[in-house]
Every structure is written in structure tokens, then in C-alpha cells.
Amino acid sequence: MQILETVWITLQDGCKLAARIWLPDGPRPVPAILEYLPYRRRDRHRGDDAILHPGLAESGYAAVRVDMRGAGDSDGLMNDEYTPREWADACEVIAWIAQQPWCSGAVGMIGISWSGFNSLQIAALRPPALKAIVTACSTDDRYADDMHYMGGVLLNDNLQYGSTLFTWTPTPPDPDIVGDKWKSMWLQRLNAMELPPASRWMAHPTRDDYWRSGSVCEDYSRIEVPVLAVGGWADGYTNTVLRLLENLPGPRKGLIGPWGHAFPHVATPGPRIDFIRYVTRWFDHWLKNEPTGIMNEPMLTYWLQEAEPPRVSYTERRGRWAAEQHWPAQAIAPQRWALSPDGRLETSWLDDGAEDGGAAIARRGEPRHEGLVPFTQSICSPAATGIVSGEWCPYGNGPDMPGDQREDDAGSACFDSPVFTAPLQITGRPVIRLGLSADSSQGMIAVRLNAVAPDGTSLRITYGLLNLTQRNGHDRREPLTAGERYDVALTLNAAAFILPAGYRLRVAVSTAYWPLAAPLPVRTTLTLHSGTLELPVRDSGIASTPPPCLGRPPVPPALPSRIIVPPQRGRLRLIRDMNDGDTTLEVVRNLGAIYLEETGLRLDALGRETYKVNALDPCAASSRAVRSAGFHRGEWHARLEVSSLLTADDGGWRLVSSLEAFDGDSRIFHRRWDDYYPFFSDIAPKGDAT
Structure with a gap:
């Protein structure tokens, strides 16, 4: 070519x-x-x-x-x-x-x-x-x-991806392509950075x-x-x-x-x-x-995932290809479950006498009861609940997948089904509806749907988050009234999963999901009063359309290059201070350093994040991201360094960011931003840039 x-x-x-x-x-x-x-x-x-x-x-x-x-x-x-x-x-x-x-x-x-x-x-x-x-x-x-x-709910990915874009938006053009004007073009890009990307997004x-x-x-x-x-x-x-x-x-x-x-x-x-x-x-x-x-x-056409021991990284996931001729698929129908007293998850479609959650569930017989049994269960999750969540957006080339959920389950209100005696295929987006009250003006819920193996290991099938101040729509924020009961609905992420016989389903509800979600500076106690799960279940009696043949890819061509620092991405290290209650998670975000033979360029792209939360003081939480990008060829050495720190108090978020640029050893640009974003709209955002 x-x-x-x-x-x-x-x-x-x-x-x-x-x-x-x-x-x-x-x-x-x-x-x-x-x-x-x-x-x-x-x-x-x-x-x-x-x-x-x-x-x-x-x-x-x-x-x-x-x-x-x-x-x-x-x-x-x-x-x-x-x-x-x-x-x-x-x-x-x-x-x-x-x-x-x-x-x-x-x-x-x-x-x-x-x-x-x-x-x-x-x-x-x-x-x-x-x-x-x-x-x-x-x-x-x-x-x-x-x-x-x-x-x-504000994601910590807003900070980490914002820091990445913060680094790469003002990078210089290549002098080999644009000539001597590369530096003036670079300075124009640097001076045009009026607001860090993460700050822009937090303003909305x-x-x-x-x-x-x-x-x-x-x-x-x-x-x-x-x-x-x-x-x-x-x-x-x-x-x-x-x-x-x-x-x-x-x-x-x-x-x-x-x-x-x-x-x-x-x-x-x-x-x-x-x-x-x-x-x-x-x-x-x-x-x-x-x-x-x-x-x-x-x-x-979709990969129908099968149960396996949860790991934070996989080479391949167990399963098989499946297909639906149309979407939505006629073979998939909602199956309704109820959150019940004593941590039970019960289907309202059980046939009389079918108490073991077996084939009768898949057949979806007549309802056993019309109403829901009310209950009262309070939950105020430990600040580090969510530590095995994995990344919001895993890239699959490091420890970034959700692990065994038992640690997060311990900080959640859990509702378990009976043991299944026949497989159940879940395909689509489950919906959770909860009746709840709170003791604070703000709060969030994280709901996970897990597959619990006979040995107790807990594999996350899917999950969802909801900012309770947006319970009436995501176009507004309305403080909660302490003690008032609210009915909220949450649609979980799409999934395709076969729950095998011998497993249980678990609905786990928590008030924190750190560090995937940025932690609020308050510890809200929620009281659950009722709940239902609407599960998209595929009828095993209806044949699946055969999927197309999806062959394995050929070996990709190698880029003429020399790796200096290998790429690395994911959650590296968890540190718990038993004395002061701090939990710290260290994340690496390295594209690495590489010498590109075709362009004669060495490219450095390195980054890391540090997330901290305290078990006793929610205002002590912080999220920090740093990035650097460097370009080296002969005597040309251009480098950018950025940092961002997100904290919160009882009124809102504070984001402090900085950008530095170096031509060789000389710093040619430096700007610092200090922005504050309130939790509620009656206080105007404010910021300062120097």
C-alpha cells in the first residue's frame, strides 16, 4: 500500500x-x-x-x-x-x-x-x-x-480523564512537520487553556x-x-x-x-x-x-458470560457467543423480585411449593403475593466500601476489573435469593426500585447485582449509582428532607450472564462506592423500607439465533519501536493505616515511554493517581492525579506537567489544578486554578486562575 x-x-x-x-x-x-x-x-x-x-x-x-x-x-x-x-x-x-x-x-x-x-x-x-x-x-x-x-454521581474518572486531556490538549506540534513555528503554536495552545477540563465538566x-x-x-x-x-x-x-x-x-x-x-x-x-x-x-x-x-x-451478537472465580484481571472471560435476531428480543421478559425482611430476595413469580429458586423461577408461574412485605433496614456504609469495584472504564491491561465482592458486600445491605436449581440467563438492564429515607440533605446509593457461588465468593454481574438529590430527574438537584420517605428507581448497567445452578443472586445496596465515585463529605444513613428488582430474563425454551462466525484475529503488525518504559494501567497498591483510619489507593496510568523509529521521536506519557479516604472523617477524603508528557528528538525536548487535587467540604467540591510547560530545562508556562463547585444550585460556582 x-x-x-x-x-x-x-x-x-x-x-x-x-x-x-x-x-x-x-x-x-x-x-x-x-x-x-x-x-x-x-x-x-x-x-x-x-x-x-x-x-x-x-x-x-x-x-x-x-x-x-x-x-x-x-x-x-x-x-x-x-x-x-x-x-x-x-x-x-x-x-x-x-x-x-x-x-x-x-x-x-x-x-x-x-x-x-x-x-x-x-x-x-x-x-x-x-x-x-x-x-x-x-x-x-x-x-x-x-x-x-x-x-x-460524580465519578473520579472525571478527574483522571480530565487530567489526561488537560495534558494532551496543549501539547506542541512536531517541528519536523510544522517547522520553526512549532513553539508559537505551542504557546497559543497553552494560553488558550482557560479552564482545566475536569473543572469545566464539574461546572455542569x-x-x-x-x-x-x-x-x-x-x-x-x-x-x-x-x-x-x-x-x-x-x-x-x-x-x-x-x-x-x-x-x-x-x-x-x-x-x-x-x-x-x-x-x-x-x-x-x-x-x-x-x-x-x-x-x-x-x-x-x-x-x-x-x-x-x-x-x-x-x-x-453478544458474548454470554458464565460464572467463574472473580479476578481483578483476566486474559479471557468464560462464556459463549449468542445472538438475538431483533432488539428488544421477544425471548426476554422482566422477572420481578422483592427485597424482603431478614435479607431475603424473593420472587413474586414462584409457584406454590417452589421454595428453592429453581426451574419454577425460570418458568415464571403465577404470583405468590401481590404486595410487598415492608421492612426496616438501616445502612451507613464504611467510607472504603467500593474498594473492589474495579475501574469505571477498564482497559483490560492491568488490575482494573471488579474482584471478589465480599469485602464490599460486608459494607452493604444485602438481599439473597434461594439457591438456584436450574440456570438463569440474564440479558439486558435490571431495574431496582427502593423505598427509603435519609438522615441528611444529600446522599447516594450504589446497587450491585452479584452471583454468589457455593463457596461464598461473590462475582459482580452489574451495578448502578444514583445521586439521591437527582431522584426526580437528572436535570435538577433537590436536597433530601431528613426522615421523609422517597421512592427511587435505578437502572443498572446492561449485562449478559448465565447464573448457574447452585448459585444465589445477591442485591447489595451501599451508601458509598469509593474510589469509583468521588466520596461525599458526609456519612448519610439510609433506611430502606421496601424494594423490588426487575430482572431481564431470557426464556431458555426459546431458541437463540445462531451468531455469525467470529474468527480469531491475525497477529497484529509490530510498530517499529523500542520500549523504554512499559505501559501500565490499573490499581496497584492499597494501603490501610490501622492507627489513623486512612485508606489509600494508588493507581498507575502509564502509556509508557517509547522510541518511535519511523519518526525518530522518544515519547514519554506517564501518570498516576492517589485516592484517600478516612473511616471517621469524610471531609478528609482527597483525589489527586498527576500526568506528564514529553517529546524528545535530538536537541528538541518539550515537556508538560499537570496536577489536580479534588477535595470537598460540607458545601461543595474544591478542585485545585496546575499546568507547567518546559522547553528543554526552561519553564515557559505556568498556570494554577482554584475552583469551587457547590452541591446545590443556590450558591454560584467560583474560581481563581493565576
């Missing part, structure tokens, strides 16, 4: 975007596939690009990888994610691609995470040349399913117009092109796949594996699949009008 290292795309306002293009051998013109994102094509993202885009070119496509405005070597400035400027530029890029002599005029988009988000957002703008997209690990709802909030604690912009769920009908939506059960964005299948008006397919946050040909946990071959069958159908048969296959 022909590889064009740097091609300039000039936009209508004169801004030039840097692209890397892979052109296939053989007859041209051919359809083109665009990936459009801010992660630098020359260095940071070069390893990922070296697998995906040559694979697309080998399949007869022009693969085009573009750095967005203000990123990599491209002109301009970028201050936030998913902006109208970003989308307008992309529409111009698509039109430019369609007009090139090597392009047939048909363009597709592919992307993961950021580029998966904007594939959906740009499809909603309907650029004429865009004919189909593939979106992986993305969201249709920026507030409900992204790294900032979950159920209105409810689902307001900021989050609605770019959330394609606001109007699914805007997307008319065919959509292949891809996710992994370990990833933070899996709910999107099922919502897109249910709501998009046009042709669509869904693929969900056991994977973390990565494309399925390189993802962990496995099994991996030959994803490039799968997506080229998709694009062959829609961009080349070739009969690949892919649209005759089921709408949803």
Missing part, C-alpha cells in the same frame, strides 16, 4: 488539518474510511493506527486518519470535546475526501471512544458523502454514560444544555446512515449499544464482547475477534454494494 505520512486538508477558514493516509494497491478510486480524533497521529496514537488503518487499506479502502483542529500538527485551537466547530470541520473533511481522485465518493467513519462519539454526532449532521459508520465504546448520552457522572453537575449538545439520544431520527455499534461488557459504555439498536430508525447492528475499552482485535479480556474483517464486511455492504450477507445476520 501507499502511505502518505502528512497530507494537509485546508478548511474554508484557512485552518489546515494534518492527515495520514493509507491507499490500497490496485484499481482506484475506492471508498474511504475516516477516523477523526485529537490523539496525535504522529506519536501517541501511532501504534493503534498501525494496526487498524493498514488493515482497512488491505481490504480495499482508503484509510484516512485526521488530527482535529488544535491537536497534533493541525492548526488552530481546541478547548473542549464534542463542539460544533469539531463537527463542522469533520463535515468539511468528509467532503474533501469524497472529492479526491483516489476516492469513489463514498465515505465511512470508524472510531473508538472520542472518535466513536463524534462518528455518531457527525452522522446526525448528515454530510452527503457519509454512507455508514462504526462506533465503538461510545455514548449516545453524554451525561448518563461518560466518564464524568453516573446516575448524577446536572443534565443541562451542555450535555444535551452532542447527545444523539436527543433525536435519534437525525441518524439515517447504517450504524454498527460495538461495545464490551467490561467497558464503561456498553449501554449505548442496546439503546442504539432500540431507537435508531435506520439499518443497525450491535456487537458486544467481553472486552474492555479497546477495539475487539486487540481487546482484553478475550476472546478477541478478527474485527477488521468484520467491519470490512460491514463497509463492503454499504460502501461497495457487495453482497457480504452481514445484513442477514442477527441484529445483536
Whole structure:
């Protein structure tokens, strides 16, 4: 194939975007596939690009990888994610691609995470040349399913991802590409950092117009092109796949594996699949009008996970491929359970005499009782409840998965089913409804659905969070009234899991989920009065549609490089001070250090986080993230250092951030921010930057 290292795309306002293009051998013109994102094509993202885009070119496509405005070597400035400027530029890029002599005029988009988000957002703008997209690990709802909030609860991922973007947004262009103007471009980017990304997102604690912009769920009908939506059960964005299948008006397919946050040909946990071959069958159908048969296959193909001992990292997850011809699937129906006194989880569909939770549950006989048995159970979880939660968005290449849940179960109100005598297949999103009261004006709940093995080990199937001040909707915050009873509903994350015979189901309710959720500076005691679980159960008597054959991927090509510091990601070390009650979790966030032979560049990308919480003093909690990025070639040495510290008092969050930039040994830029965000809207946010 022909590889064009740097091609300039000039936009209508004169801004030039840097692209890397892979052109296939053989007859041209051919359809083109665009990936459009801010992660630098020359260095940071070069390893990922070296697998995906040559694979697309080998399949007869022009693969085009573009750095967005203000990123990599491209002109301009970028201050936030998913902006109208970003989308307008992309529409111009698509039109430019369609007009090139090597392009047939048909363009597709592919992307993961950021580029998966904007594939959906740009499809909603309907650029004429865009004919189909593939979106992986993305969201249709920026507030409900992204790294900032979950159920209105502030995630610590807001800080860690914000710190990552804080580092990479103002990185310098490559002097080998832009020449001597690299430093002036760099200073423009640094001076344009008016607010750290994490601070910007904390200024929008409810689902307001900021989050609605770019959330394609606001109007699914805007997307008319065919959509292949891809996710992994370990990833933070899996709910999107099922919502897109249910709501998009046009042709669509869904693929969900056991994977973390990565494309399925390189993802962990496995099994991996030959994803490039799968997506080229998709694009062959829609961009080349070739009969690949892919649209005759089921709408949803998914990895049906099986029970196994919980671990914080997996090479592969046990299970098998399954499929549904349509989604929602007619074979899946809700099964209603009740949270009952003495920690019991009872189904209201049990046949008389079927007390063991066996096959009668799967058959869903007549209700045993119509009403719920009231109870009273108070819960005030220890501050470190959630320590075995795993990451909100696991990447699968380190200790970032949920472990044995028994430690978190000990700090929760638990409700257990009888032992199952027949398997139960859960496929979809469970719903929890609780009647509760609180002794504070604010609080949160975390609800986990676990599979409890005969030996007592507890495997998390799925979970959800809810900020109780957003109980009436995520567009508002309303303080709780102490002692008043509220009825709340919480939809858990999607799952596909076979609960085997001999296991129990467990619903675990806690008032903390640290450090996945940023800890509140109060210890709220909740009193539970009633509760139901609505479980999506697949009828084992209805045959599953055979899934397509998903072969193993070929060995990916090696990037010509030398690893100096290996990449590492995940929860490394837990420290408990038995004297003062502090619990500290240390997390590593290293892309590593690597020498790239093709560009003669050494790239350093290192980071870590430290989360602290105190058993007796919730105001002592803190979340700290530090990052560094360095670029070295000959006498060129450019480096950025960022740090962020999140704390809270009884009125709100405080985020202190700093950014430093170095040209060689000289510090050329330094800025510090001190921002405060109240818990309730009657106090205005305030901040200071120096």
C-alpha cells in the first residue's frame, strides 16, 4: 500500500488539518474510511493506527486518519470535546475526501471512544458523502454514560480523564512537520487553556444544555446512515449499544464482547475477534454494494458470560457467543423480585411449593403475593466500601476489573435469593426500585447485582449509582428532607450472564462506592423500607439465533519501536493505616515511554493517581492525579506537567489544578486554578486562575 505520512486538508477558514493516509494497491478510486480524533497521529496514537488503518487499506479502502483542529500538527485551537466547530470541520473533511481522485465518493467513519462519539454526532449532521459508520465504546448520552457522572454521581474518572486531556490538549506540534513555528503554536495552545477540563465538566453537575449538545439520544431520527455499534461488557459504555439498536430508525447492528475499552482485535479480556474483517464486511455492504450477507445476520451478537472465580484481571472471560435476531428480543421478559425482611430476595413469580429458586423461577408461574412485605433496614456504609469495584472504564491491561465482592458486600445491605436449581440467563438492564429515607440533605446509593457461588465468593454481574438529590430527574438537584420517605428507581448497567445452578443472586445496596465515585463529605444513613428488582430474563425454551462466525484475529503488525518504559494501567497498591483510619489507593496510568523509529521521536506519557479516604472523617477524603508528557528528538525536548487535587467540604467540591510547560530545562508556562463547585444550585460556582 501507499502511505502518505502528512497530507494537509485546508478548511474554508484557512485552518489546515494534518492527515495520514493509507491507499490500497490496485484499481482506484475506492471508498474511504475516516477516523477523526485529537490523539496525535504522529506519536501517541501511532501504534493503534498501525494496526487498524493498514488493515482497512488491505481490504480495499482508503484509510484516512485526521488530527482535529488544535491537536497534533493541525492548526488552530481546541478547548473542549464534542463542539460544533469539531463537527463542522469533520463535515468539511468528509467532503474533501469524497472529492479526491483516489476516492469513489463514498465515505465511512470508524472510531473508538472520542472518535466513536463524534462518528455518531457527525452522522446526525448528515454530510452527503457519509454512507455508514462504526462506533465503538461510545455514548449516545453524554451525561448518563461518560466518564464524568453516573446516575448524577460524580465519578473520579472525571478527574483522571480530565487530567489526561488537560495534558494532551496543549501539547506542541512536531517541528519536523510544522517547522520553526512549532513553539508559537505551542504557546497559543497553552494560553488558550482557560479552564482545566475536569473543572469545566464539574461546572455542569446536572443534565443541562451542555450535555444535551452532542447527545444523539436527543433525536435519534437525525441518524439515517447504517450504524454498527460495538461495545464490551467490561467497558464503561456498553449501554449505548442496546439503546442504539432500540431507537435508531435506520439499518443497525450491535456487537458486544467481553472486552474492555479497546477495539475487539486487540481487546482484553478475550476472546478477541478478527474485527477488521468484520467491519470490512460491514463497509463492503454499504460502501461497495457487495453482497457480504452481514445484513442477514442477527441484529445483536453478544458474548454470554458464565460464572467463574472473580479476578481483578483476566486474559479471557468464560462464556459463549449468542445472538438475538431483533432488539428488544421477544425471548426476554422482566422477572420481578422483592427485597424482603431478614435479607431475603424473593420472587413474586414462584409457584406454590417452589421454595428453592429453581426451574419454577425460570418458568415464571403465577404470583405468590401481590404486595410487598415492608421492612426496616438501616445502612451507613464504611467510607472504603467500593474498594473492589474495579475501574469505571477498564482497559483490560492491568488490575482494573471488579474482584471478589465480599469485602464490599460486608459494607452493604444485602438481599439473597434461594439457591438456584436450574440456570438463569440474564440479558439486558435490571431495574431496582427502593423505598427509603435519609438522615441528611444529600446522599447516594450504589446497587450491585452479584452471583454468589457455593463457596461464598461473590462475582459482580452489574451495578448502578444514583445521586439521591437527582431522584426526580437528572436535570435538577433537590436536597433530601431528613426522615421523609422517597421512592427511587435505578437502572443498572446492561449485562449478559448465565447464573448457574447452585448459585444465589445477591442485591447489595451501599451508601458509598469509593474510589469509583468521588466520596461525599458526609456519612448519610439510609433506611430502606421496601424494594423490588426487575430482572431481564431470557426464556431458555426459546431458541437463540445462531451468531455469525467470529474468527480469531491475525497477529497484529509490530510498530517499529523500542520500549523504554512499559505501559501500565490499573490499581496497584492499597494501603490501610490501622492507627489513623486512612485508606489509600494508588493507581498507575502509564502509556509508557517509547522510541518511535519511523519518526525518530522518544515519547514519554506517564501518570498516576492517589485516592484517600478516612473511616471517621469524610471531609478528609482527597483525589489527586498527576500526568506528564514529553517529546524528545535530538536537541528538541518539550515537556508538560499537570496536577489536580479534588477535595470537598460540607458545601461543595474544591478542585485545585496546575499546568507547567518546559522547553528543554526552561519553564515557559505556568498556570494554577482554584475552583469551587457547590452541591446545590443556590450558591454560584467560583474560581481563581493565576
